[in-house]
Amino acid sequence: MAVxxxxxxxxxxxxxxxxxxxxxxxLTLVAVACSTVTPFDRGFALSQRGQDLAAKEAFDEAIxxxxxxxxxxxxxxxxxxxxxxxxxxxxxxxxxxxLGSRDGEVPFNRGxxxxxxxxxRDAVADFTTALSVNPRHAEAxxxxxxxxxxxxxxxxxxxxxLRAIALEPDPRQKSRMLAAVxxxxxxxxxxxxxxxxxxxxxxxxxxxxAPPASAPASASSLGARAPLDSRALxxxxxxxxLKGDRPGAIGDLRAALAAEIDxxxxxxxxNLLQLLGAI
Numbered sequence: 001m002a003v004x005x006x007x008x009x010x011x012x013x014x015x016x017x018x019x020x021x022x023x024x025x026x027l028t029l030v031a032v033a034c035s036t037v038t039p040f041d042r043g044f045a046l047s048q049r050g051q052d053l054a055a056k057e058a059f060d061e062a063i064x065x066x067x068x069x070x071x072x073x074x075x076x077x078x079x080x081x082x083x084x085x086x087x088x089x090x091x092x093x094x095x096x097x098x099l100g101s102r103d104g105e106v107p108f109n110r111g112x113x114x115x116x117x118x119x120x121r122d123a124v125a126d127f128t129t130a131l132s133v134n135p136r137h138a139e140a141x142x143x144x145x146x147x148x149x150x151x152x153x154x155x156x157x158x159x160x161x162l163r164a165i166a167l168e169p170d171p172r173q174k175s176r177m178l179a180a181v182x183x184x185x186x187x188x189x190x191x192x193x194x195x196x197x198x199x200x201x202x203x204x205x206x207x208x209x210a211p212p213a214s215a216p217a218s219a220s221s222l223g224a225r226a227p228l229d230s231r232a233l234x235x236x237x238x239x240x241x242l243k244g245d246r247p248g249a250i251g252d253l254r255a256a257l258a259a260e261i262d263x264x265x266x267x268x269x270x271n272l273l274q275l276l277g278a279i
Contacts, residue, residue: 039065040072043079052079070099074106081113089113104133108140115147123147138168142177155231158238159272165242166275181242233259234269241276250278 043058145160237252
């Protein structure tokens with residue numbers, strides 16, 4: 001079949017002005033698409049790359065645009081903590097919680113900042129809140145144990161450390177936890193901080209002081225050792241478990257349970273024995 005060459009039509013050319021306008025339209029659409037990257041998104045991406053100062057500025061802008069954004073406050077708190085601004089970080093975490101954040105990482109991160117500020121009691125409360133959201137949060141358990149240790153409550157500290165190590169799925173992190181426990185410093189008892197993180201500034205902590213030395217042994221007790229009480233047995237049992245001596249740990253915890261009369265502590269000992277598979 002013959003084709004009439006005169007019947008073929010070429011596509012009409014686009015006038016130069018129209019082509020320019022088309023390119024402007026394309027560039028405008030690209031600019032609009034790029035503008036959908038919010039300050040929060042930018043701050044999050046920057047924080048993931050370790051660019052904390054730029055991330056903070058992006059979160060500042062996110063908060064200016066959305067003053068009720070709990071995630072913006074929570075993430076700005078994280079970068080402020082990494083920048084060394086612990087007071088600012090605590091303020092941001094507190095604001096995020098006040099705005100209704102249910103993310104357990106927010107009280108966990110505030111607890112870490114409070115620990116660095118030596119406000120150990122409030123840190124324990126925050127780690128406990130984080131654990132109420134996720135009871136298997138091994139890092140929160142370990143951090144709470146460390147805070148307990150720094151308050152002088154070695155029983156609570158060892159119990160939390162033991163549970164944290166049992167829950168931690170990462171072998172390398174588990175090894176780091178064990179190493180940290182082995183190198184734990186002597187117990188100190190810092191002055192209590194009376195204010196909560198949201199209650200305003202408190203008096204700065206004074207120098208830490210060592211616990212009082214035990215009283216000298218009496219003449220009648222020389223050459224003999226007093227039997228271990230329930231708390232001492234439990235502490236020794238936890239030490240043995242942390243060092244890998246599970247049979248010895250179970251034996252001490254069972255002896256502690258037999259000697260303990262307080263119902264709450266008895267239940268705690270039962271929980272530990274159950275955790276070790278002895279019940």
